[in-house]
Amino acid sequence: MKKLTSMQMNQRGTQDQQTEIYSQDNLWYYQTDTGQKIGPFRYQSEAQSNLNKFLSELKQRLDADPE
16 A cells, blocks of 8 residues: 655644545545545545645635634
């Protein structure tokens, strides 16, 4: 199983923990911090793009939260 990592943003918008992008049976996945497996994706770039979008949306939600 091939693994790559991508930094995940915390509430302050700084890098906090790592999210792995990995391949299994020639398909690509990533796993959320809650353990949910996301995928499959046909290409590593597709998994990376989807992960970046997920993190961006998460950061937007955190920035909109008035707490």
